[in-house]
Amino acid sequence: xxxxxxxxxxxxxxxVAIAATAAVGSRMEKEGPLGAEFDRLxxxxxxxxxxxxxxxxxxxxLAIELxxxxxxxxAEQVDVMLGGDLLNQCIASAYAVREQGRPFLGLYGAxxxxxxxxxxxxxxxxSGAARKALAVTSSHFCSSERQFRFPxxxxxxxxxxxxxxxxxxxxxxVGMAGPITVREVCIGRVVDLGVTDxxxxxxAMAPAAWDTLRQYFTDTGTSPADYDKIITGDLAQVGSDLLxxxxxxxxxxxxxxxTDCGLMLYEREKQQVDAxxxxxxxxxxxMCAHFLPAMQQGKYRNxxxxxxxxxxxxxxxxQGESIPGIAHLLHLTAxxxxx
Amino acid sequence: xxxxxxxxxxxxxxxVAIAATAAVGSRMEKEGPLGAEFDRLxxxxxxxxxxxxxxxxxxxxLAIELxxxxxxxxAEQVDVMLGGDLLNQCIASAYAVREQGRPFLGLYGAxxxxxxxxxxxxxxxxSGAARKALAVTSSHFCSSERQFRFPxxxxxxxxxxxxxxxxxxxxxxVGMAGPITVREVCIGRVVDLGVTDxxxxxxAMAPAAWDTLRQYFTDTGTSPADYDKIITGDLAQVGSDLLxxxxxxxxxxxxxxxTDCGLMLYEREKQQVDAxxxxxxxxxxxMCAHFLPAMQQGKYRNxxxxxxxxxxxxxxxxQGESIPGIAHLLHLTAxxxxx
Numbered sequence: 001x002x003x004x005x006x007x008x009x010x011x012x013x014x015x016v017a018i019a020a021t022a023a024v025g026s027r028m029e030k031e032g033p034l035g036a037e038f039d040r041l042x043x044x045x046x047x048x049x050x051x052x053x054x055x056x057x058x059x060x061x062l063a064i065e066l067x068x069x070x071x072x073x074x075a076e077q078v079d080v081m082l083g084g085d086l087l088n089q090c091i092a093s094a095y096a097v098r099e100q101g102r103p104f105l106g107l108y109g110a111x112x113x114x115x116x117x118x119x120x121x122x123x124x125x126x127s128g129a130a131r132k133a134l135a136v137t138s139s140h141f142c143s144s145e146r147q148f149r150f151p152x153x154x155x156x157x158x159x160x161x162x163x164x165x166x167x168x169x170x171x172x173x174v175g176m177a178g179p180i181t182v183r184e185v186c187i188g189r190v191v192d193l194g195v196t197d198x199x200x201x202x203x204a205m206a207p208a209a210w211d212t213l214r215q216y217f218t219d220t221g222t223s224p225a226d227y228d229k230i231i232t233g234d235l236a237q238v239g240s241d242l243l244x245x246x247x248x249x250x251x252x253x254x255x256x257x258x259t260d261c262g263l264m265l266y267e268r269e270k271q272q273v274d275a276x277x278x279x280x281x282x283x284x285x286x287m288c289a290h291f292l293p294a295m296q297q298g299k300y301r302n303x304x305x306x307x308x309x310x311x312x313x314x315x316x317x318x319q320g321e322s323i324p325g326i327a328h329l330l331h332l333t334a335x336x337x338x339x
Numbered sequence: 340x341x342x343x344x345x346x347x348x349x350x351x352x353x354x355v356a357i358a359a360t361a362a363v364g365s366r367m368e369k370e371g372p373l374g375a376e377f378d379r380l381x382x383x384x385x386x387x388x389x390x391x392x393x394x395x396x397x398x399x400x401l402a403i404e405l406x407x408x409x410x411x412x413x414a415e416q417v418d419v420m421l422g423g424d425l426l427n428q429c430i431a432s433a434y435a436v437r438e439q440g441r442p443f444l445g446l447y448g449a450x451x452x453x454x455x456x457x458x459x460x461x462x463x464x465x466s467g468a469a470r471k472a473l474a475v476t477s478s479h480f481c482s483s484e485r486q487f488r489f490p491x492x493x494x495x496x497x498x499x500x501x502x503x504x505x506x507x508x509x510x511x512x513v514g515m516a517g518p519i520t521v522r523e524v525c526i527g528r529v530v531d532l533g534v535t536d537x538x539x540x541x542x543a544m545a546p547a548a549w550d551t552l553r554q555y556f557t558d559t560g561t562s563p564a565d566y567d568k569i570i571t572g573d574l575a576q577v578g579s580d581l582l583x584x585x586x587x588x589x590x591x592x593x594x595x596x597x598t599d600c601g602l603m604l605y606e607r608e609k610q611q612v613d614a615x616x617x618x619x620x621x622x623x624x625x626m627c628a629h630f631l632p633a634m635q636q637g638k639y640r641n642x643x644x645x646x647x648x649x650x651x652x653x654x655x656x657x658q659g660e661s662i663p664g665i666a667h668l669l670h671l672t673a674x675x676x677x678x
Contacts, residue, residue: 054660079343079347080526084447087654088428089427089449089651090447091654091660095663098530098531098663101528104665105455106447106455106650109445116444116445120459123463123466127462128340128341129341129462187443189440189442189443190443192437311433315392316428316430324434
């Protein structure tokens with residue numbers, strides 16, 4: 001039974017756990033600060049395929065297979081897979097799960113997808129609808145640039161607010177037992193403060209991040225000091241600064257606990273990624289390569305993970321629409337973790 | 340508590356009900372056989388907006404508002420909205436729910452979206468994660484043609500296997516009490532038998548439909564005779580014939596109980612829609628305008644609804660990929676309904 005706490009938070013009464021995770025990346029991710037923590041790094045970002053889209057499918061397939069392997073689980077033991085990605089019609093996921101032959105729920109949450117899939121996977125396991133569920137997502141720099149901005153060959157100049165889409169995939173196996181427990185989830189609302197700059201996703205997402213985080217703090221009566229880490233998906237420099245400022249305006253100091261996956265995946269100056277990393281694969285890989293394994297090793301015991309998505313459509317932007325943001329939150333604890 | 344039955348079916352133990360539905364369409368839908376049953380018909384398919392995409396958002400907003408109104412429910416009383424559509428980045432839904440200010444889970448299941456959103460809405464209500472949930476989807480002929488095929492002005496010639504995308508939206512309010520009970524759900528797998536013809540979605544979806552239906556019959560030990568109606572989403576003429584044939588090959592005669600929303604929305608010959616109707620909005624509107632109200636009136640007591648989706652991407656098709664299909668199923672009963 002899931003219990004509603006306050007106006008927007010859902011507490012999981014039965015034990016739901018993240019049993020195993022896997023992260024896959026490419027050359028840029030290898031050269032970044034977290035390179036050594038990935039499960040698989042394929043330097044050739046084509047992954048041996050003939051198109052960037054097929055490469056992304058291959059990368060997501062690798063993440064699924066590695067997570068299953070690390071969880072000593074066969075695909076047949078997974079009752080449902082939940083995933084999505086940034087490509088139109090979410091084809092990276094559709095073609096990746098096609099090979100698995102398991103029930104599939106396709107999601108679209110832009111870069112919030114890892115939190116959305118983990119939230120739903122956790123709720124389905126808690127309710128008994130699934131014994132094991134797998135959450136997966138990916139992004140690929142080259143397929144994203146072509147679809148959302150310019151073909152790579154065009155050599156478009158980037159703005160300082162732009163973020164570099166991670167070429168990465170993350171998969172997490174959710175079940176009834178495992179080292180990391182899912183305590184609560186908070187499903188976010190679509191928030192849009194009118195940002196229209198397609199090269200400033202961080203600014204578009206920050207208000208949604210604060211909306212969800214404030215809801216969760218209000219519902220649970222907790223504050224940043226109650227957590228070891230508060231981790232957002234891919235706000236990068238511009239969005240992170242904005243989130244900290246939005247929180248400060250309501251007398252909430254996030255800084256002592258706060259970090260953002262978009263600031264962790266690359267060395268910004270050296271790797272020339274402007275404001276930082278982005279893409280569904282960014283927070284998926286940083287969580288699956290770094291934070292969730294670190295929790296398993298006892299380095300963190302009590303965290304909030306909130307992936308943020310900019311529901312940005314080139315068509316809508318060309319029609320003068322602003323970019324809506326969304327953010328979903330999970331409260332995770334490891335053995336000995338409180339709250 | 341949801342109970343797993345067999346390898347793929349989930350039985351809802353606590354009462355979950357469809358409390359209210361609403362369907363919105365345009366001129367073609369008004370002129371079709373179900374015209375009189377829609378809640379709102381707006382002959383001008385621009386819905387007074389400046390783009391087809393904004394028109395689709397407006398249509399979906401109308402469906403949400405009408406369903407809430409019919410269910411005597413305010414948006415604030417809905418704990419989560421679940422929706423998606425055919426547009427890249429699912430913008431019809433994102434902009435429609437932006438106005439509602441409620442927690443949102445974005446889905447991508449192509450034309451299976453209404454069954455996917457109803458399935459998840461039902462599971463979330465059953466588990467206690469939501470007291471009320473709203474499932475919504477839409478499609479628009481003009482926004483779809485531009486995105487998936489040709490701009491309307493090009494005047495592309497259609498093949499006899501082509502389907503006409505419905506300009507329609509459907510919304511259903513799911514709660515703990517209401518006239519229609521959700522008994523079981525069956526989440527489908529991605530099935531791909533190699534169809535590469537972008538103008539033959541029915542053939543791409545039929546194998547997925549049979550895969551899910553066969554799974555459900557096996558899990559529950561039931562057969563077509565146990566139901567008043569077995570309703571697929573939008574297989575239309577080509578796909579329906581194929582589904583009946585696939586079932587017959589395994590000694591299952593669907594014909595006495597079977598119908599398809601894609602064959603009901605328009606008068607095929609007179610309205611020149613080739614193989615029939617398609618689009619997320621097709622099965623959403625046929626269910627919300629016709630079948631669910633008919634159940635409420637006691638005309639049907641025991642049905643299977645299975646929306647079918649072709650996860651078709653123009654980019655993937657141009658790269659030689661085939662079109663994967665998926666289908667999700669719900670078993671619904673009305674008062675006095677059995678099983």
